[in-house]
Amino acid sequence: MLLLDCPHCGPRDENEFHYGGQAGVPYPAGETTDEEWAAYVFVRDNPKGWFRERWFHVHGCRTWFTVERHTVTHEIRKPG
Numbered sequence: 185m186l187l188l189d190c191p192h193c194g195p196r197d198e199n200e201f202h203y204g205g206q207a208g209v210p211y212p213a214g215e216t217t218d219e220e221w222a223a224y225v226f227v228r229d230n231p232k233g234w235f236r237e238r239w240f241h242v243h244g245c246r247t248w249f250t251v252e253r254h255t256v257t258h259e260i261r262k263p264g
């Protein structure tokens with residue numbers, strides 16, 4: 185179980201949150217091909233190590249925020 189530090193509410197249990205996926209995925213600019221759009225919607229990094237991700241505090245302040253999580257140890261830190 186993860187302990188996420190909401191910037192508004194403080195540390196809370198993982199089950200209060202909704203996972204939002206990879207942070208910082210750029211929206212495609214201008215006209216896009218089907219392949220570019222599919223890559224934007226479906227393709228994400230899958231690193232072994234630190235990963236920036238979005239979380240939504242659905243059972244709290246209902247805001248989105250970004251954290252960095254180590255995908256092996258599940259250590260959480262604020263994004264640098």
Ligand SMILES: [Zn+2]
Pocket residue numbers: 190191192193194241244245246247
């Ligand atoms: Zn919160």
